[in-house]
């Protein structure tokens with residue numbers, strides 16, 4: 001029998017997690033639960049409060065345990081039947097210890113068994129005892145479960161899970177296991193399904209998208225998948241994106257597929273991590289800075305308007321001032337559209353975490369600020385080149401804020417090269433998320449463009 005009740009899923013971490021949360025929500029809806037807002041959930045309306053955790057964030061576990069005790073207070077006061085379910089990477093990592101440290105948790109489920117959630121919830125409701133189930137490896141792709149997608153016009157599609165690399169700072173391989181690739185037929189059916197349901201944009205997700213296919217011995221599969229997307233343009237698929245490729249496996253066939261497939265967007269997120277060859281080697285990134293810069297050259301020769309974003313870690317163990325200078329040099333040369341910059345921090349259980357030559361916090365902070373200053377300058381210089389130009393924007397939100405007393409609304413969306421853009425329309429303009437519009441840019445700020453509808 002389907003139960004009437006409410007659920008809320010809170011997501012921490014990356015897009016992969018955000019998409020897993022859509023599957024968790026799908027599973028809960030199949031059980032008969034309906035979504036409620038975060039605000040309602042925190043007032044006790046949710047019968048299931050699921051947290052999809054991330055282990056990449058610094059201090060992830062301390063933050064989580066604090067949060068769980070806050071939820072327990074809400075449960076005690078407002079809804080004693082509330083089930084607190086914790087899943088995702090941190091759950092996979094802490095397993096049974098999670099219940100020891102946070103006895104108020106009712107269900108702990110790992111990254112591999114979203115499908116087992118209903119059973120665990122029912123058992124916890126019946127026995128009032130915490131239920132823990134962490135599978136050691138993937139048995140069923142979450143993509144086979146139904147999804148309650150957050151957005152109709154823009155859909156995430158997972159093509160692979162796990163990662164075969166062993167970057168020494170990273171906790172992902174130990175939590176998400178070796179790379180598992182979905183069959184291309186399954187991926188294409190999902191593309192067809194979301195496009196039939198109104199998706200105008202899709203983003204392929206994988207820890208390492210450009211090794212997609214290696215499990216079947218088909219190295220060129222990712223480029224083939226991108227090229228195949230051209231077939232869906234007539235059905236409304238206007239924009240295709242992906243995240244993230246690994247520089248060591250980034251080959252020309254992918255660049256050419258991007259350049260030659262009109263609905264694949266000219267934007268690329270490619271993590272550099274460090275500009276020093278010594279640090280890259282110690283990170284086990286298996287490329288040198290020169291190779292990284294050569295890939296960028298190849299990308300820009302074939303896709304001149306490509307915007308490349310990156311991830312950089314500052315203060316990896318043993319990083320000297322000279323190593324850091326190398327990072328600044330590569331950043332200067334690479335001209336990233338923007339960068340996610342991280343201060344290195346220990347992930348317990350990783351090789352780099354066990355090193356004794358950790359860099360003192362003040363030095364990391366000071367280098368981090370210098371890097372940020374340089375990248376902000378580059379970002380703004382690039383943004384400024386858009387002033388006076390017309391860009392194509394896919395409308396993302398239709399609930400703009402009112403400007404002053406005027407009858408105007410501000411809408412937002414992203415350009416083809418993924419720059420956030422705000423633009424003003426008169427009240428009554430009929431635009432919905434997923435619509436493409438042309439916007440003339442009047443002003444460029446570091447993290448967004450502002451313009452008017454043409």
Ligand code: 5AD
Pocket residue numbers: 056169170171271273311312313342343344345346347
């Ligand atoms: N310390 C700092 N940043 C990290 N990242 C991954 N592990 C760590 C760590 N131990 C960053 C990397 C990665 C991004 C998702 O998080 O830059 O690309």
Ligand code: SF4
Pocket residue numbers: 163164165166167170171172173207208246
């Ligand atoms: Fe972690 Fe490296 Fe794999 Fe990325 S490529 S998930 S940083 S091990």
